[in-house]
Amino acid sequence: MEAAFARAKISLPTTLPSFGSTAAILTAVRYGGAVAVVSSLAIADEVAARELVALRVSDVDLRRRLSAVWSRGASPRPDAAAVVANLVAAHRRSTD
DSSP, rough: OHHHHHTTOOOOSSSSSOOSSSSHHHHHHHHHHHOOOOOHHHHHHHHHTTTSSOOOOSSSSOOOOOOOOOTOOOOOOOHHHHHHHHHHHHHHHOOO
């Protein structure tokens, strides 16, 4: 995130807090007056309920690589395998 903001010439504070979960980040936003960068999916309900305000940022590329993971030696359940198959298919469509 820091690199994306730097490319967009946006200054960040010299000290940034680190949280262990999105829930912890949102607690800091709700009760601590903090501002955060989180997935729009994580806040959709709160934004729809007008509990949080979302600002879309268009000049900062925050894309990141995600991985599907499962335990070594175990096969994913059929529903989980279907999610992975759909993700792979969506990725292939997006790169065609």
